[in-house]
Amino acid sequence: MKAVVVPAFGDLEALRVRDWPDPTPGDDEVVVDVMAAGVNFSDLLVIGGHYQVRPSLPFVPGEEAAGIVSSVGKNVDSCRSGDRALVLVDSGAHAERVLAPQSSCFVLPAAMGFLEAAGFGLAFQTAHYALVDRANLQPGEVVLVTGAAGGVGLACVRLAKALGAQVLAGLGSAGKERAALAAGADATIRLSGERLRDSIPDEVRARTGGKGADVVVEVVGGDVFDGAFRSLAWRGRIVVVGFAGGQIPSIAANRILLRNVAVIGLNSSDYRQRHPQWMQRVQRELFALYGKGLLPAEPAECFPLEDAIRALAQLRDRRAIGKIVLTTDRWGQNTLGGEPA
Ligand SMILES: NC(=O)c1ccc[n+]([C@@H]2O[C@H](COP(=O)([O-])OP(=O)(O)OC[C@H]3O[C@@H](n4cnc5c(N)ncnc54)[C@H](OP(=O)(O)O)[C@@H]3O)[C@@H](O)[C@H]2O)c1
Structure with a gap:
């Protein structure tokens, strides 16, 4: 699969989009084929090596993504292959596939498209x-x-x-x-x-x-x-x-x-790690407010995965308004998202 790869902590300009091994789910994990992934200020901190947790190098950044569940581990009962889902992860979301614990995987409301969902987590x-x-x-x-x-x-x-x-x-x-x-x-x-x-x-x-x-x-x-x-x-x-x-x-x-x-x-x-049930309740409440039309969440700007540097630079340079989202090639072929392809 293709992924944004951080070879060394430092400037965004060192990032490369290149081949990266496909993830395989463990017993309590899911793999999601990513349609769209959210970009967050914390990605800049992680990439720069300034975040409280430093992943081992090289790594794939990104903390949230929306797409279609493509495989699940044997203990997973909260979603199944084919479900449209949002996942939150410590890293790895800026890729064509992402691995997540089932506790951080949320099946999307039918009305929510992937672009909205990619910015609706963190x-x-x-x-x-x-x-x-x-x-x-x-x-x-x-x-x-x-x-x-x-x-x-x-x-x-x-x-x-x-x-x-x-x-x-x-x-x-x-x-x-x-x-x-x-x-x-x-x-x-x-x-x-x-x-x-x-x-x-x-x-x-x-x-x-x-x-x-x-x-x-x-x-x-x-x-x-x-x-x-x-x-x-x-x-x-x-x-x-x-x-x-x-x-x-x-x-x-x-x-x-x-x-x-x-x-x-x-x-x-910290809530996610210490108290996954709390996080799940919060996400359910947010989806419910969305369902009532109280939380419109459309992303401001979309960039293809290949343009991850430009997307991240929008945040670094204070040009972003609202959420920035990266889309994968699968997004272009998408028929399940709720938005026009
Ligand atoms: N504690 C947590 O659990 C938690 C969770 C998520 C995010 N965060 C933190 O919350 C902050 C916002 O995250 P975000 O994803 O919302 O970021 P964002 O989309 O980039 O928004 C940050 C805002 O801060 C303002 N800002 C002021 N000085 C800035 C500078 N030097 N560079 C960039 N922006 C600057 C900008 O508004 P103006 O241009 O209008 O000033 C910008 O709209 C970050 O520090 C992030 O690490 C914390």
């Missing part, structure tokens, strides 16, 4: 853990999402709206406002310029009658984190999800105490 699960479990979001609360036009950001905007929140979309780049508003954001907040530690709370207070944000989902780090933290309302919660801007912020504990706020961490892959 970002929406992260949004769900952040808003529901970590932040305990309540209907009517105000949520500020940073990096709101990115993969996780747009998923947070959509899910927070579906859960009845008022949503402020924090954006650092010009030209992304339309996507955030179309996803349901009530207003945008500027995350670029000087003195973000003052300008972000000023804007958030102006939008909320002086109250501030009950919940912040923070994916950027650095000065954006500082400003977002200062935007919190009384008893607000800020969920630390990522550092796409490259700077890990620090915070003096007295500021948490003085303002009666909570700083909460999220590591979504």
